[in-house]
Amino acid sequence: MAKYLLLKHYRGAPAAVNDAPMDQWTPEEVTAHIQYMRDFATRLQSTGEYVGEQALSPEGTFVRYDGEGRPPVTDGPFAETKDLVAGWMVIDVETYERAIELAGELSAAPGAGGKPIHEWLEVRPAYGEQATATE
């Protein structure tokens, strides 16, 4: 099994096919979308491929160390051009192909008009544990 991080972006990913912002959908479309996401996570739990997930608020700040005895420097809220992660899910699957298949399903979540969003999701393999047998 190998772990993959699926990243969803508020900004920074290529534009989705069905790109209307959520507040421009109908309330029923919002509900259908939320249900789809919930069902997706539940299904992965039942197949034993779910590790964890977290949705993130769009508010964020960059922070860096500014030297001894000084408070950290902050920068933000992020400028419009910066990449902004909306949430992550970690899955634990047999193959890379399975990770891609699941990300594809997640990207099919319904949006405006009840049609799939075709949103671009980022799939990132996590480094695995060193196998004992290769010692």
Next chain:
Amino acid sequence: MNDSLLRELVPAVIGVLVRRGADFATAEDAVQDALVEAVRKWPDDPPLDPKGWLVTVAWRKFLDALRADTSRRRREELVDAEPMPGQGTAVDDTLALYFLCAHPALTSASAVALTLRAVGGLTTRQIAQAYLVPETTMAQRISRAKRTVSGVRFDQPGDVATVLRVLYLVFNEGYSGDVDLAAEAIRLTRQLATMIDHEEVAGLLALMLLHHARRPARTGPDGRLVPLAEQDRSRWDTVLIAEGIDVLQAALTRDRLGEFQAQAAIAALHADARTVEETDWVQIVEWYDELVRRTGSPVARLNRAVAVGEADGSRAGLAALADLDPSLPRYAAVAAHLHERDGDPVTAARLYAQAAGSAPNLPERDHLLRQAARLNTQLRG
């Protein structure tokens, strides 16, 4: 014997061990170990005297822990230790534990965790699940908290307000995992109310009961948040409401008003209305005035603006809002609501979308998004 009855004995048993000379941290661990054994053994072999059984087993666990301790120092100290002054009762011990676990030297997160374990008798795993952190993280938080209060004298009375704050925090966490923290907070506050005669303890208990009574109506079948005005009031728990109102009225007759009583009074006025139209908003505004006078809390001011909007119309509500800092949490949501009532759906939709962007949790965000979506759909149609 069910789980919560078993857990009711926990603080008293810790108290007995401490009075026998055990230090709080080790005593608390020993009682947790005894609980685990009780859960395993009691179904087949229930004891006649559950508390006596727990004391015996916990004391043995405590002595085992001392023996396992590489240093003999503590055992020697124990032999030399003076017995605790006075003949404490189980009630004194339990009460002392509430104060110790809510000690002002603890951070709120630590006080909450320690209260749930030492007073509530929950396991570290259950507490970790409820707060969605790894068990090892919660174990560390609890053991650091125990170290922080290790020098505090066990029988020292504290400020009841600190205990109430901790119980209120537990209540507000709601429920996730297999532990219902709201119900647990009610159980602990009920227990506290039997031991200490204090109007704000009653006020907090009433507040919890009245809020808990509405819980079945607060979320829809798909987990969505249902706002007060749209709740199916036939699903409110009338037994809890009646109890909450009784507890509150008894507290109010003492004429020593406090923050929790004022909040409970507002909850009682909502609970009293059979339909949203019957809500006595004028009285609710008066209680918010009282709350603002007492606490100066910006959150109370924000809620007051909503109530003013209902009592005196949306213009008055917007005027009340104008005095407040727009960076307050939920300010945009309140502004959106008032603008919609004021007949300005364009502004309301924009503010709902903005509020969704800064919502503190997903159910609220989803609710605010739906509100924006609803108005934008109407505006397009």
